[in-house]
Amino acid sequence: MSAAATKSSRVAPPIPASAGIGLRAEHHREVIETRPAVGWLEVHSENYFGDGGAPLDYLEQARVHYPLSLHGVGLSLGSADELNTRHLQKLKALIDRFEPGLVSEHLSWCSVDGRYLNDLLPLPYTEEALRHFTQRVQQAQEFLGRELLIENPSSYLQYAHSTIPEWEFLSEVANRTGCGILLDVNNIYVSATNHGFDAAHYLRAIPVAKVREIHLAGFAVNRYPDGDMLIDTHGARVAGEVWTLYRQAIERLGAAPTLIEWDTDLPPLEVLLDEARQAEDILEAAHALVA
Amino acid sequence: MPSLHELQRGFAEGVFNPSAADFAQHIHPGRFPAERHFQVYRHNVFESLTGALRAVYPVVERLVGEGFFRYAADTYIGGHPPTSGNLHDFGGSFAEFLADFPPAGELVYLSDVAHLEWAWHQSFHAADGAPLSLTELAAIAPDRYDTIRFKLHPAARLLASPYPLLRIWQVNQPAFRDDMTVNLDQGGDKLLVMRRKQVEIELLGDGDYALLSAIAAGAVLACAAEQAIRTQSDYDLAAALGRHIGAGTLTGFTC
Numbered sequence: 001m002s003a004a005a006t007k008s009s010r011v012a013p014p015i016p017a018s019a020g021i022g023l024r025a026e027h028h029r030e031v032i033e034t035r036p037a038v039g040w041l042e043v044h045s046e047n048y049f050g051d052g053g054a055p056l057d058y059l060e061q062a063r064v065h066y067p068l069s070l071h072g073v074g075l076s077l078g079s080a081d082e083l084n085t086r087h088l089q090k091l092k093a094l095i096d097r098f099e100p101g102l103v104s105e106h107l108s109w110c111s112v113d114g115r116y117l118n119d120l121l122p123l124p125y126t127e128e129a130l131r132h133f134t135q136r137v138q139q140a141q142e143f144l145g146r147e148l149l150i151e152n153p154s155s156y157l158q159y160a161h162s163t164i165p166e167w168e169f170l171s172e173v174a175n176r177t178g179c180g181i182l183l184d185v186n187n188i189y190v191s192a193t194n195h196g197f198d199a200a201h202y203l204r205a206i207p208v209a210k211v212r213e214i215h216l217a218g219f220a221v222n223r224y225p226d227g228d229m230l231i232d233t234h235g236a237r238v239a240g241e242v243w244t245l246y247r248q249a250i251e252r253l254g255a256a257p258t259l260i261e262w263d264t265d266l267p268p269l270e271v272l273l274d275e276a277r278q279a280e281d282i283l284e285a286a287h288a289l290v291a
Numbered sequence: 292m293p294s295l296h297e298l299q300r301g302f303a304e305g306v307f308n309p310s311a312a313d314f315a316q317h318i319h320p321g322r323f324p325a326e327r328h329f330q331v332y333r334h335n336v337f338e339s340l341t342g343a344l345r346a347v348y349p350v351v352e353r354l355v356g357e358g359f360f361r362y363a364a365d366t367y368i369g370g371h372p373p374t375s376g377n378l379h380d381f382g383g384s385f386a387e388f389l390a391d392f393p394p395a396g397e398l399v400y401l402s403d404v405a406h407l408e409w410a411w412h413q414s415f416h417a418a419d420g421a422p423l424s425l426t427e428l429a430a431i432a433p434d435r436y437d438t439i440r441f442k443l444h445p446a447a448r449l450l451a452s453p454y455p456l457l458r459i460w461q462v463n464q465p466a467f468r469d470d471m472t473v474n475l476d477q478g479g480d481k482l483l484v485m486r487r488k489q490v491e492i493e494l495l496g497d498g499d500y501a502l503l504s505a506i507a508a509g510a511v512l513a514c515a516a517e518q519a520i521r522t523q524s525d526y527d528l529a530a531a532l533g534r535h536i537g538a539g540t541l542t543g544f545t546c
Contacts, residue, residue: 046376046378050379050415051416051417051418051419052419053486054415073376074378079299080294080295084375086375087375087376111376112299112300113303114374115303115372115373116375116376116381117303117306118336118340118376118378119332121302126292126295128295156332157319157328157329157331158319159317159319161293161317162319224323227322229322229331
């Protein structure tokens with residue numbers, strides 16, 4: 001099959017304002033064979049950075065039936081290093097091949113001096129970091145020739161010299177670069193709990209017009225004698241408190257594409273679909289309100 | 292106040308060389324002691340990188356056990372952190388590391404098993420090769436056969452070991468339910484790792500291994516054939532080429 005024929009047989013790229021699920025290798029076959037009723041799929045871009053073989057074949061087949069969002073975890077936009085051109089080229093090739101409706105990365109860094117830590121590490125929220133991150137997002141958007149979405153990370157520490165609240169930092173990145181915001185409601189909840197700020201206040205401070213996508217996932221709890229620390233594992237169902245926060249977000253934003261993410265202790269596909277249905281119910285209620 | 296670069300460098304040092312670094316000074320006094328906040332990241336980094344190694348090296352893990360694998364992975368990660376944001380690139384030097392890792396010294400074949408698993412991993416993600424055009428091959432005049440340079444499929448990898456690697460690999464697959472005895476004195480293996488519908492590991496004869504290795508190194512057919520026949524005097528070159536072209540191991544040629 002030629003590339004052109006492959007592309008013309010696909011559903012259109014735009015991501016609908018409905019619930020989608022994160023597609024992981026363990027579910028590749030089942031998704032293609034059973035074609036579950038979800039609005040769209042999202043994958044980690046880097047999982048398809050290989051040159052060929054089964055992962056890309058599966059993604060081709062899935063893309064025929066679902067709009068696709070590419071979610072990156074390794075571009076390291078916040079790193080003081082130069083942007084990794086090889087990584088950007090791989091991402092660009094993937095975008096050209098699969099025509100994703102959305103492409104996202106994180107408000108974080110994961111490498112320094114050429115060493116990669118493979119984690120979404122927190123930035124200091126300073127004027128220096130804001131200028132730096134803004135410039136990197138602009139550079140990446142120019143290279144890719146499209147809008148990026150930037151996602152708020154979960155965090156487990158705050159820097160002593162940070163001067164800007166995260167919600168202001170993220171909003172300012174969006175204002176200065178024209179990038180969209182991927183609002184991870186679970187991450188807001190996790191960070192708010194870990195650092196003792198008000199999650200609802202965070203939500204209210206995010207510019208409505210910039211939010212293009214929402215993430216939902218489950219966290220784990222590290223219990224200590226002096227309190228709990230929440231860890232964003234993507235390894236459980238969405239917590240009740242996070243559903244509540246999500247309802248508040250949708251009331252404010254209106255219906256937005258919403259992803260159920262699950263990465264560790266991956267359950268049967270049915271569990272992800274059940275979570276997606278719960279999000280869909282909330283989204284439909286929002287649609288009904290508008291109508 | 293540290294610059295962004297200084298802060299990130301200190302963070303990475305604090306993760307990879309905790310004894311040498313004091314990163315706590317940069318952490319805002321939060322709900323918990325600074326070290327506990329930072330420890331979450333150290334833990335996440337090592338967990339995710341260990342997980343990546345486990346995914347590529349399941350047979351190595353089975354051979355040494357989970358606890359030892361973790362210990363080896365911790366040591367490896369500290370000295371050989373990833374150099375790319377694509378996790379599939381990580382772990383390529385684990386076999387060399389294990390060869391020089393004294394605690395694993397008694398398992399003489401461990402490093403070769405790791406080489407095999409890395410070859411499998413590379414084959415899985417390698418480019419798709421186009422089939423070789425028999426029409427084009429047939430159009431070549433016989434007096435030019437000697438100068439044909441065949442190309443190996445991008446997903447083909449060749450390995451040789453003094454140990455029975457294939458047997459070791461097979462008896463350590465999760466679904467293996469038979470006699471697990473391995474006779475280390477049975478002799479070594481020459482192997483082709485190749486992705487067809489899925490990644491397969493095949494035993495090669497001496498002649499085939501010599502031929503394909505020479506082709507992989509860019510040799511012309513005359514030279515590759517000479518090496519094959521030198522290693523295996525009864526080597527049937529025509530039959531071998533037919534097999535390797537038919538199976539897709541050879542995907543192209545220049546002449």
